[in-house]
Amino acid sequence: MSLTLTPALQTPRPHLRTTSLLRSEWTKMRSVRSTMWTLVAMAIVVIGISVIGCLAITNSWATMSLGNRLSFNPTGFALKGIVFSQLVIGVLGVLVMSAEYGTGTIRATLTAIPNRPRVLAMKAVVFAAVSLVVGEVLSFGAFFVGQALLRSPAPHATLSQPGVLRAVVGGGLVIMVLGLFALGLATIIRHSAGAITSYVGTILVAPIIIQALPSSIGHPLMRFMPFQITNVMTSTNPSNDIGSAFSPWVGFSLLCLYAAIALVVAGVMMVRRDA
Amino acid sequence: MIEVRGVTKRYKEKVAVKDLSFEVKQGVVTGFLGPNGSGKSTTMRMIVGLDAPDEGTATINGKSYADLGVPLREVGALLEAKAIHPGRSAFNHLWYLAQSNDIPRSRVDTVLDMVGLSDVARKRAGKFSLGMGQRLGIAAALLGDPGVLLFDEPINGLDPEGILWVRNLLKGLASEGRTVFVSSHLMSEMALTADYLVVIGRGELISSGSVSDFINESSGQFVRVRSPQAEQLATLLTGFDAVVVREDDGALAVSRLSAEAIGTYAGDAGIRLFELSPQRASLEDAFMELTRDSVEFHGHGTQSAPTNDTELLAQSVTSGK
Ligand SMILES: Nc1ncnc2c1ncn2[C@@H]1O[C@H](COP(=O)(O)OP(=O)(O)O)[C@@H](O)[C@H]1O
């Protein structure tokens, strides 16, 4: 090969390159404001809840009941925001895809990249990377900020205590996987409102319905709920804190399976339907 | 070169395109002409692989769209104005497309310049007028410097200056040897821009061929004649096998005889002529004539004015036409 630079337009490669497609998706994601705003909203929720909660505990520890003091879990408490951020990451996961359909951008995208499963896969990879980084930064951030604000006599946690590192790392992981699940839903449903509604239905409404069922039916079902899986994953001592549950990593595998199913169905439907 | 072979597309009950076949050659502008709702956009979406035909095939340079290795370098398409995220800038819209197909950043600036959007390249596309959105769509089509170009109603929303610009752009692209396929529902526009025409109505091919053939075949030529002895002249010319029609202002529209012949016969018979002017039915008339049977809705005076084509079509369908 000569080292002369020739204009790329004159020397087309025969195929689209994965690195180029990933870069393209990243440009698409970072070039709309909604991405930034949802991530900021998520940071406020996760860090804010940890700050407010831990300050309150420090201030009221002296007057708390013995039962409350005994059941206080400094890790789980600092990570409470993760539970709420499930909704925010769901909105982002939905918007990344539904905005393409809603605005017609998908037609431009698919004329540039006709292989539809590949478009979905590239988007999923870029979205997974962004949400994992943001999720871990926020989860660790919430943990450390929270522990720094917990003053004795209130107890605080360190990463070396049993289950703590898994809970903190797990906070970032569930954020990523839930976002991917939302991305899959949005590709299937194609409309922002519809996709967000079904996501919220799965995450928040389904557990409420299950709770309303007779416990003989509801109790065994509860551990399959993404909401329950997230609770378990971000708790240091799930068997104490939470009733019906799979162990953290079994639950997490199940969550990954949900996201994978949503994405595979999404890919098949993308191929079958007109753009 | 674009080849469409026996393509049929149904949306539920509605047949949008029916057994349509045609070719689009390189080096000329081929116009895709048909009334609103006749299936032009649907056909173009099938050519670029966005909609799948129920029957038949559409190929570009012998390959189906999905088999093009680096599509934007071979095909550029303007499908609908503003298929663009309103929150994304014009530059970023083009940049993500360019990145996916390994098109250098400098080319993004070049096409922005070509369509005259350089100054607003960093502005959010949601603030763009219809015409600016259309220009951005054209920039996206030109991005990969492709040999095959499709433009769906490119002059929609453009001012007269913009229309002239598009017309020259299309001709220039064709003269560089590219394949240029452009749709319109306006015959007059196609007559100025296109060399060849593919005419469809209700999803079916009505005619295809060069623009001049189309005009000659479908538009009756006639001679407009005014005379103080109109009755006498009409009788005379009918005797020479002419078809004579009296127009509203008293003039005669004479077909099947040339102006020279009419002048000679009238002179020989001592009939005075005040006007003797060869006419050609307007292109718009020719188009109307050709597609009359295929226009789905002719307008019923009593109905409230429909707001768009879809509604027009819906009405014609529900009224069992
Ligand atoms: N996605 C769709 N779903 C249902 N009907 C459609 C769709 N796209 C087009 N049609 C119908 O197909 C016909 C052709 O439409 P179109 O291709 O847009 O025509 P044109 O571009 O010539 O105006 C119309 O009757 C239209 O209503």
Ligand SMILES: [Mg+2]
């Ligand atoms: Mg159209």
